[in-house]
Amino acid sequence: MDQNALKDLLTRLQRGEETVENTLDRLKDLPFEDVGFACIDHHRPLRKGLSEVIFGEGKEPEHILVIMEKMLNQGDNILVTRLTSEKAEIVRGRFPDSTYHKRSRILTLIRHPIEILGKGTILVMSAGTSDIPVAEEALETAKFMGNEVDAVFDVGVSGIHRLFSHRERIVNASVIIVVAGMEGALPSVVGGMVDKPVIAVPTSIGYGASFGGIAALLGMLNSCSSGVTVVNIDNGFGAGYAAGVINRGFHP
Numbered sequence: 001m002d003q004n005a006l007k008d009l010l011t012r013l014q015r016g017e018e019t020v021e022n023t024l025d026r027l028k029d030l031p032f033e034d035v036g037f038a039c040i041d042h043h044r045p046l047r048k049g050l051s052e053v054i055f056g057e058g059k060e061p062e063h064i065l066v067i068m069e070k071m072l073n074q075g076d077n078i079l080v081t082r083l084t085s086e087k088a089e090i091v092r093g094r095f096p097d098s099t100y101h102k103r104s105r106i107l108t109l110i111r112h113p114i115e116i117l118g119k120g121t122i123l124v125m126s127a128g129t130s131d132i133p134v135a136e137e138a139l140e141t142a143k144f145m146g147n148e149v150d151a152v153f154d155v156g157v158s159g160i161h162r163l164f165s166h167r168e169r170i171v172n173a174s175v176i177i178v179v180a181g182m183e184g185a186l187p188s189v190v191g192g193m194v195d196k197p198v199i200a201v202p203t204s205i206g207y208g209a210s211f212g213g214i215a216a217l218l219g220m221l222n223s224c225s226s227g228v229t230v231v232n233i234d235n236g237f238g239a240g241y242a243a244g245v246i247n248r249g250f251h252p
Helices: 003-012 020-027 044-048 061-073 086-092 129-144 165-171 184-191 208-221 235-248
Strands: 078-081 099-101 107-109 120-127 148-153 174-181 199-201 227-229
Touching: 061 086, 078 129, 086 099, 086 107, 107 129, 120 129, 120 165, 120 235, 129 148, 129 174, 129 184, 129 199, 129 235, 148 165, 174 184, 174 235, 184 199, 184 208, 184 227, 199 208, 199 235, 208 227
Parallel strands: 120 148, 120 174, 174 199, 199 227
Antiparallel strands: 078 107, 099 107
16 A cells, blocks of 8 residues: 555545545555465555565465465555566466566566656666666566666677767666676776766676676676666666666656
């Protein structure tokens, strides 16, 4: 239940259009609902402006379905991350109006229109095509949070002229997410071009000495470009969420 839903409920109670009993019934599961295997944080939209996100990895499909049903009862839209195709097929059998984004492994179920809350555009960039799944996880997350998004893929430093051909889109963005594996150099280059926040996402893409993304992570943490911050390896969701929070406070 978000702020708008709560205000509507209380307004209807004040006008006599809703009973005290029904209002109490709607509010009884705040701040959370214990379903045995999970404690669902229904208070999160009021506290943070976004409903709880379901991390699909490691969860049984039946558990995901129960959590989704409880959240839908509270009027939430649904975002499930790190969901395999097999689990997504089961979920979509129960909720055919949901959408599965295969590359990003994200499933969304939008029951009420998403309000655009961001003040600018979030640009998501990938160094290579192998980084696109993580980049799209960031993009779908930022979009779910109510942001205008744009994407530029495969513009890594091995062909840096490709990057400069998108200069106008880069400098006009309010927040930039840069996803890169290998040595993780692209965020430093982008950070040197703009006066906007740059969120760097290291990926586990690369040969042996990349150590599963550690080389890219350390390279980004040691960036000489001011304004570059770093999330964990392959954490497209974390980057998209952080960009969404920043973009809400952006004033052009």
